[in-house]
Amino acid sequence: MNHDDENNLFNRLEAEMATEPGGDVVDLDAARTARAESATPDPVPAGPLTESGDPEPVMVDQPTAKAAGPGYLGRLRGARRRAVVPEWLRSMAELKTATAWVAGHYAHATGYHALRSPIYATRLALQAPAGAAKFVGGTLRWVADREGEPVRLAAVRREDAAEYLKLSRQRDGRVRLRTLVAVLSMFVGLGAALAIYVLAPTWLQAISVSAVTMALGFTGRRADDPVIHKAVELPKATKLTSDIVLRALGALGIPAINQAQGKGRDGFEFTAPITRDGPGWRAEGNLPYGVTVTDVIERRDRLASGLRRPLGCVWPEAVPDEHTGRLVLWVGDQDMSTAKKPKWPLLNSGSVNLFKPVAYGTDQRGRWVEVTLMYIAGIIGAIPRMGKTFLLRLLLLIAALDSRAELHTYDMKGTGDLDPVGNAVSHRHAAGDDDEAITYVLNDFRALREELRRRTKVIRSLPRDICPESKVTSELADKPSLGLHPIVIGVDECQVLFEHPKHKDEFEEIATDLVKRGPATGIVLLLATQRPDAKALPTGISANASARWCLKVMGQLENDMVLGTSAYKRGVRATMFAWGDKGIHYFVGEGSDARIVGSVYVDGPGADRIAARARKLREDAGRLSGHALGEEPEVTASAYDLLADILAVVTVKEPKLWSETIVTRLAELRPEVYEGWDPEALNAALKPHGIATVQVGRRVEGKVVNRRGVDRSRITTVIAERDGKRDAG
Numbered sequence: 001m002n003h004d005d006e007n008n009l010f011n012r013l014e015a016e017m018a019t020e021p022g023g024d025v026v027d028l029d030a031a032r033t034a035r036a037e038s039a040t041p042d043p044v045p046a047g048p049l050t051e052s053g054d055p056e057p058v059m060v061d062q063p064t065a066k067a068a069g070p071g072y073l074g075r076l077r078g079a080r081r082r083a084v085v086p087e088w089l090r091s092m093a094e095l096k097t098a099t100a101w102v103a104g105h106y107a108h109a110t111g112y113h114a115l116r117s118p119i120y121a122t123r124l125a126l127q128a129p130a131g132a133a134k135f136v137g138g139t140l141r142w143v144a145d146r147e148g149e150p151v152r153l154a155a156v157r158r159e160d161a162a163e164y165l166k167l168s169r170q171r172d173g174r175v176r177l178r179t180l181v182a183v184l185s186m187f188v189g190l191g192a193a194l195a196i197y198v199l200a201p202t203w204l205q206a207i208s209v210s211a212v213t214m215a216l217g218f219t220g221r222r223a224d225d226p227v228i229h230k231a232v233e234l235p236k237a238t239k240l241t242s243d244i245v246l247r248a249l250g251a252l253g254i255p256a257i258n259q260a261q262g263k264g265r266d267g268f269e270f271t272a273p274i275t276r277d278g279p280g281w282r283a284e285g286n287l288p289y290g291v292t293v294t295d296v297i298e299r300r301d302r303l304a305s306g307l308r309r310p311l312g313c314v315w316p317e318a319v320p321d322e323h324t325g326r327l328v329l330w331v332g333d334q335d336m337s338t339a340k341k342p343k344w345p346l347l348n349s350g351s352v353n354l355f356k357p358v359a360y361g362t363d364q365r366g367r368w369v370e371v372t373l374m375y376i377a378g379i380i381g382a383i384p385r386m387g388k389t390f391l392l393r394l395l396l397l398i399a400a401l402d403s404r405a406e407l408h409t410y411d412m413k414g415t416g417d418l419d420p421v422g423n424a425v426s427h428r429h430a431a432g433d434d435d436e437a438i439t440y441v442l443n444d445f446r447a448l449r450e451e452l453r454r455r456t457k458v459i460r461s462l463p464r465d466i467c468p469e470s471k472v473t474s475e476l477a478d479k480p481s482l483g484l485h486p487i488v489i490g491v492d493e494c495q496v497l498f499e500h501p502k503h504k505d506e507f508e509e510i511a512t513d514l515v516k517r518g519p520a521t522g523i524v525l526l527l528a529t530q531r532p533d534a535k536a537l538p539t540g541i542s543a544n545a546s547a548r549w550c551l552k553v554m555g556q557l558e559n560d561m562v563l564g565t566s567a568y569k570r571g572v573r574a575t576m577f578a579w580g581d582k583g584i585h586y587f588v589g590e591g592s593d594a595r596i597v598g599s600v601y602v603d604g605p606g607a608d609r610i611a612a613r614a615r616k617l618r619e620d621a622g623r624l625s626g627h628a629l630g631e632e633p634e635v636t637a638s639a640y641d642l643l644a645d646i647l648a649v650v651t652v653k654e655p656k657l658w659s660e661t662i663v664t665r666l667a668e669l670r671p672e673v674y675e676g677w678d679p680e681a682l683n684a685a686l687k688p689h690g691i692a693t694v695q696v697g698r699r700v701e702g703k704v705v706n707r708r709g710v711d712r713s714r715i716t717t718v719i720a721e722r723d724g725k726r727d728a729g
C-alpha cells in the first residue's frame, strides 16, 4: 500500500469515527465490514435535509480507492507529457555548449598528460626494479599456493589430520600445475624476448623494452603516490540523489516532514526521476499535506546546509499551475553568481528591434531570458549595491541599440552611472538631484505628457488597417512623419522625484499617466529605486507596471511593492537572495510567472563601447538628437507651475471662473505648454492637486448659464498648503 492509499484510508476511517454518535471507541474492522455490507453512504450532518428532516447524505469518498479521482482517461488527459526530445537536443545553443564543454574537457586532459608524459616515463622506469621484484615475489607466492596457507595452518592448529591431509594433497597438485605453467611461461617469455632481440627491428625492440619497463614500473607503484595525477579536480557537486534530497528536507525543521520521516516514511513524494537539467540537477515532487513550497523557500539556507551545497546553487521553486505543495528543487553545479555565463550576443555587435524580445540575462540553468521593452512600464527595486543601476543601464543600452528609440535618461543619484548611455545617445539626460536637474526633468516630463497626448490623437486618427490594435507597431514606429518612434525613459533613484517637496504631485501625476497610457503609445518608463515603498514608488505607478525586476530586498513589503501584491505569499521572495547575488533578481513580465534571472554584467567601459555602437547606428540613420548632439531643450529655467499660472490669469475679482475662459488665458500666457488645452484637460491636470472643478453660473444675455469652472480660493488654499504659507493670494 502506498502512502496515498494509506492516507486515503486513514482519512476515511477518521470520517467514519467522527460520524459515530457519542464518539465511542469503534472496532474499525467491524465498522468497515458493516459499511461495505450496508452499501449506504455515511450520513454527513452538514448536508441538506431530506423530506423527513434527516440530513441528506453527501458522498465524500468513493467506495473504492480505485474509483476515486478522475478515470483512467481523465488522468491521462491531465498527465503532463515529458519532452520527447531532451532540451539539449532541441536547443542548438545548449547542444553547442555541451559539445564544446566535452571537447574542451578532453583536449585539456590530453594536453595536461602529454606535457607530463616524460615525467611519467621517468618515474615508471625508476619504479621498474621494485616492480620486477614485486612481480617475481608475487609469481613465487602464486606458484607456492601461499593463499591457501592460512587455512592449512588453521587445520594444523585444530590438529585435524584428515582435513590437513586433504588440503596438502590439493596444494601439491596445485603447486605442480602452477610450476608447470610458470616454467612454460618463462620459456615462452624468454623465447619471445630472444626472438625480438635477434630478429625484430630496433623500433619494435624499443617499444617492447619500454612496454615491459612501464608495466614493471606500474606494478611497482605505491598506493599513496600515484604516478598519474588527475587533470581536473572534479567539482564536489556530486549527483543529486533522492537520499540527499530527503536528508536535506528532513533538516529544515518542518514538523510535518519530520513526523513523516520519524515514522519511516519519506516525507516527500517524488513525481519524476531526478534528472540532469542544464548545469545542475532537478528534483520534483509533492511535499506532505499542508506543507507549502514557501515553507521550504523560507528555509533555503538550511536546505543548502542539508544538501551540503553553497547557497547560490540551491533554488527551490513552486510550480505555477500546480498545488502549493509541488516543489521543484534545482541544484546547480556552481553558485549562480560565480558560474561562467555565456557571452551576451549584443556585447560586440548587433542591433535591436525593441518590438521583439531581446536576451538580457540568464536563468539558473544558463538559458537566456528575454525581455520585450515595448508596451511595458517597468520598475526595478533593490536594496543598495545589488546591481539595480547596472540593470537599468543594461536595459537602456538595449534600447539604445534600436536606432529609432529616443532615450531620456535620468540618474538622480548623480554618480554618472548612466552617463555612458546618456552622453552618447540620449535625447534628454541629466544627473544629480539639484534644482537644475529637477527643473530639467520636470520640463521634460511635462513635454512627455504633451507628447503622450499628441500620440494618442495620432493613433486615434489612424485608419484601422494601418493601426489595427490602437497601439504603436514596429511599422508605425518606422514612419518618421507620424513621430511614433519608441521613447524609453529611464530614471534611477526615482524616489528623488516622487518625494520632491515641491513637485512630487506633478511628477507622480505625469509618471502615472505615462505608466498607464504610455505603453500603447510607444512610451516606456523604467523606474529604479532603492527604497520601494509607497512614497518612493506611488501605488498608482507600482500597481500598473507590467514589468518588474526585483533584486535583493529586505522585507515582504518591498518585495510586494516591486513584484506585485501577494508575491511574497506565493513564494516569490527576493528576500532569499544572498548578499553576493549581485545582478540576480526575480523578473516578472513577458506574460510568464516570476523567473530568477542573473542579468548580463556590462561594466563602465563595456557600456561605453556599446553606447558608441548605438551612437554610430543613430548617426547612420540620421536620428541622433537632443542632448547627444549637445542641444539643450528650449524651456529650462522657468518650470511652469499650473496653480501659479491659474492665479496669474484669474484676478482676485473673479472668485469663480469658467474653465474654458481659464484655458484660453493660459494658452495666451504660455502657449508652448497650454496650447490646445480644453476644460477636460484642465480638470485632469487639477485632479492630482486635489482640486475639483465646480459649477459656475454666469449671466449671458440675461440668462444664467451654468458651466464647469474653478474656484480661485481653492487654488490659493492648495498653494498655501503646498508651500507652507498661510496665504498665497
Ligand SMILES: Nc1ncnc2c1ncn2[C@@H]1O[C@H](COP(=O)(O)OP(=O)(O)OP(=O)(O)O)[C@@H](O)[C@H]1O
Binding pocket: 382, 383, 384, 385, 386, 387, 388, 389, 390, 391, 413, 530, 582, 583, 584, 598, 599, 600, 601, 602
Ligand atoms: N549583473 C551583475 N553581475 C555581477 N555583478 C554585478 C551585476 N550588476 C551589478 N554588479 C555589481 O554590483 C555592484 C553594485 O551595482 P549597482 O551600482 O548597480 O548597485 P545599485 O543597486 O544601483 O546600488 P546603489 O543603490 O548604491 O545605486 C556593481 O559595482 C557591480 O560590480
